[in-house]
Amino acid sequence: MRHFSDPAQAHHAPIRELHNGGWMDFAESPARFAALLDALGPGEPARDFGIEPILAVHDPAYVTFLREAHDLWRAAGREGDAMGYVFPVVARRALALDRIDAKIGAFSMDASTPIAAGTWAAAYGGAQSALTALDAVLTGDAASLALCRPPGHHCGADYMGGYCYLNNAAIAARAAQARGVRRIAILDVDYHHGNGTQDIFYDDGEVLFASIHADPKTDFPFYWGHADERGSGQGEGATLNLPLPQGTDWAGYAPALDTALDAVRAHGPDLLIVSYGADTFAEDPISHFRLVREDYTAMGGTIATLDLPTLVVMEGGYAVDALGGNLAAFLRGMDG
Numbered sequence: 247m248r249h250f251s252d253p254a255q256a257h258h259a260p261i262r263e264l265h266n267g268g269w270m271d272f273a274e275s276p277a278r279f280a281a282l283l284d285a286l287g288p289g290e291p292a293r294d295f296g297i298e299p300i301l302a303v304h305d306p307a308y309v310t311f312l313r314e315a316h317d318l319w320r321a322a323g324r325e326g327d328a329m330g331y332v333f334p335v336v337a338r339r340a341l342a343l344d345r346i347d348a349k350i351g352a353f354s355m356d357a358s359t360p361i362a363a364g365t366w367a368a369a370y371g372g373a374q375s376a377l378t379a380l381d382a383v384l385t386g387d388a389a390s391l392a393l394c395r396p397p398g399h400h401c402g403a404d405y406m407g408g409y410c411y412l413n414n415a416a417i418a419a420r421a422a423q424a425r426g427v428r429r430i431a432i433l434d435v436d437y438h439h440g441n442g443t444q445d446i447f448y449d450d451g452e453v454l455f456a457s458i459h460a461d462p463k464t465d466f467p468f469y470w471g472h473a474d475e476r477g478s479g480q481g482e483g484a485t486l487n488l489p490l491p492q493g494t495d496w497a498g499y500a501p502a503l504d505t506a507l508d509a510v511r512a513h514g515p516d517l518l519i520v521s522y523g524a525d526t527f528a529e530d531p532i533s534h535f536r537l538v539r540e541d542y543t544a545m546g547g548t549i550a551t552l553d554l555p556t557l558v559v560m561e562g563g564y565a566v567d568a569l570g571g572n573l574a575a576f577l578r579g580m581d582g
């Protein structure tokens with residue numbers, strides 16, 4: 247299948263992140279993007295579909311914040327990456343504050359999502375990659391791939407988190423709907439629960455969100471992704487969470503994938519969007535499943551049995567040396 251990306255995606259380069267009470271090198275590094283391009287070749291450039299499809303998902307105030315945050319940080323006399331350290335808890339007043347430290351907290355779900363000089367351009371380019379790959383599928387390709395980086399599935403309509411700034415899968419889903427594809431399934435196979443995507447579609451019965459992920463009792467993002475979250479209102483039953491324990495290998499994973507695919511079939515979508523993360527890999531430095539290279543081919547092959555027009559968007563995967571090979575193995579399965 248064809249793949250798409252934007253060169254700006256290489257220039258989001260935060261230095262470090264908070265991890266277990268100390269600093270570590272930022273795991274979602276530009277080297278990930280280089281590794282993907284290395285394994286798959288340069289692919290095709292994203293086209294620019296403008297800001298409207300982004301604003302169909304994200305609040306204007308949040309988008310303005312993302313664009314300005316690093317400049318505000320510099321204007322406050324700071325160096326390095328903008329990072330939050332104060333977060334309003336539930337039921338605090340919605341104050342419109344100007345100080346960068348107040349803004350960054352109000353638009354964040356965690357302290358591991360720094361904003362560097364190139365962050366907005368990279369996130370914007372990644373979203374355009376998803377929109378360009380979507381266009382390929384809507385104009386006749388059976389499947390296509392967006393090499394999104396930064397990833398997207400942890401950020402919601404008005405918050406960033408988990409290395410994510412713009413929700414590429416959600417932006418593509420809403421753009422597809424605007425072009426007349428109403429029923430959509432999003433299958434999220436990243437190691438972490440895609441809380442942002444779930445949030446965006448929680449009340450929406452037209453978009454199924456099905457996710458297989460590490461049990462949030464033990465893993466990020468903790469507060470979402472539990473099995474009893476099933477959607478609400480019109481979206482009741484259109485969210486499916488399949489949490490699995492740390493240590494899960496393919497024998498434990500495959501039955502969950504079958505359950506998720508049954509739900510996709512029952513939903514009867516006209517488009518499938520796969521949020522693909524390779525952080526389920528046994529050697530992933532921040533994750534705890536035990537999938538191996540060949541399991542991704544099996545995963546891709548199983549998903550391909552749905553026989554649906556499919557957009558694949560890249561999410562996580564932090565074993566950089568294995569990342570390109572793992573994605574390529576998945577694509578071999580998808581391509582049959």
Ligand code: Q9C
Nearest residue numbers: 264265358397408466561562
């Ligand atoms: N620094 C994705 O895979 N971990 N995001 C934060 C340790 C965040 C992963 C705590 C993990 C987010 C897209």
Ligand code: ZN
Nearest residue numbers: 436437438562
């Ligand atoms: Zn992940």
